[in-house]
Amino acid sequence: MAVGDLKIFETKSPEETRQLAQDMAREAKPGQVYALDGDLGGGKTVFSQGFAKGLSIEDRVNSPTFTILKTYEGGRLTLHHFDVYRIGDIDEMDEIGYEDCFYGNGVSLVEWAALIEELLPEDTIRIKLERDPLKGDDYRRITVS
Numbered sequence: 001m002a003v004g005d006l007k008i009f010e011t012k013s014p015e016e017t018r019q020l021a022q023d024m025a026r027e028a029k030p031g032q033v034y035a036l037d038g039d040l041g042g043g044k045t046v047f048s049q050g051f052a053k054g055l056s057i058e059d060r061v062n063s064p065t066f067t068i069l070k071t072y073e074g075g076r077l078t079l080h081h082f083d084v085y086r087i088g089d090i091d092e093m094d095e096i097g098y099e100d101c102f103y104g105n106g107v108s109l110v111e112w113a114a115l116i117e118e119l120l121p122e123d124t125i126r127i128k129l130e131r132d133p134l135k136g137d138d139y140r141r142i143t144v145s
């Protein structure tokens with residue numbers, strides 16, 4: 001995707017969001033960082049599950065909320081799944097060794113990435129998952145930029 005490009009997807013079920021993520025994972029390149037933001041319950045973890053599947057990772061991916069980082073091997077690329085929602089201080093990211101993830105050969109997905117905005121590489125792919133109360137519980141607008 002060229003710089004400045006923006007794509008908007010609309011999904012009507014968790015399965016559709018998983019499928020979208022799965023398709024995106026097939027295009028993923030080593031060292032790519034994906035920043036996931038949007039509402040609580042917006043579907044960041046659901047997206048991460050589909051993404052892992054698209055990398056042919058067989059482990060079940062869930063929210064790593066209490067560990068901040070979980071790494072999955074065995075797929076086409078190593079997946080570093082972050083959930084920084086409960087991060088206290090940005091220095092915790094150093095302790096976890098985020099640089100090896102963001103600048104290594106795997107791909108990184110970061111739930112609640114806005115909380116560590118200053119650490120995100122310039123070419124980070126931004127994914128925002130938003131609900132719309134007018135369009136029902138299962139509707140999500142997913143903006144990729």
Ligand code: ADP
Nearest residue numbers: 011013014017040041042043044045046138140
């Ligand atoms: P987050 O990680 O952003 O807090 P989760 O992925 O844990 O959110 O939860 C999303 C919830 O919303 C799940 O319970 C999922 O089943 C539900 N859901 C309903 N519709 C959708 C949709 N279109 N896309 C993703 N999740 C959806």
Ligand code: MG
Nearest residue numbers: 044045063111
């Ligand atoms: Mg989550």
